[in-house]
Amino acid sequence: MLKLRILYLVFLVGCGPQFKIQEGFTDLASAEKSSCFYNIDSKGRLISWLPQTQVQFYFEDNVPFDYRDEIKRSAEKWKPGLIKIATEAVSSKKSQLDRKNIIYWIKDPTILAKNQQAMTMTRWSQNKIIDSDILINAASHDFFKELPSNGFKIHLESLMIHEFGHALGMRHIPRVESLMYLSLGFLQIRNLASPVDLDSLGCVYK
Ligand SMILES: [Zn+2]
DSSP: OOOOOEEEEEEESSOGGGOOOOTTOOOOHHHHHSSOOBOBOTTSOBOBSTTOOOEEEEEBTTSOHHHHHHHHHHHHSSSTTTEEEOSSOBOTTSOTTSSOEEEEEEOOTTTSOTTOSEEEEEEEETTEEEEEEEEEETTTOEEESSSOSSTTEEEHHHHHHHHHHHHTTBOOOSOTTSTTOSOOOTTOOOOSOOHHHHHHHHTTOO
């Protein structure tokens, strides 16, 4: 019987020392040296959605309508058409392990740590991603689209581009200009791909 090893990884943004990886994750030392910042499987292969060339996401029904267009725009930033978000939303009661990729708007303060702006959970089998969910921490953070009303807001587009990067299989990139840099400051706008981002994306998604 074919035994599939399923790995499960949790990404955190803006959480520094709390960044954690669940058991079973492989050593990334070799990946660090290359320009391909992806998670890798036990055979050293980059983990991605391929051969799928389009990834479908759904909004959980309580994602505010006011933010949905902004999130849809963020989804287009890596490569137009690579990530699609369905117009119909799914119920918040749905399981996170149902192989439907869902964007959750989390209002319960017990689910995510206070300093986490968002979390992307990705499951894969061998080098193929099979499920990815993004949890936005709306319990502890406020977001803005264009003009922040105070100095403690998070730029939603910048945050979501980063999370979609994780959803595509990418890891943090230790360069401050990268969309995949570990942390995003209050009011910081980081919505343009740098050469290191494009190089990493192009390792998999041509
Ligand atoms: Zn991250």
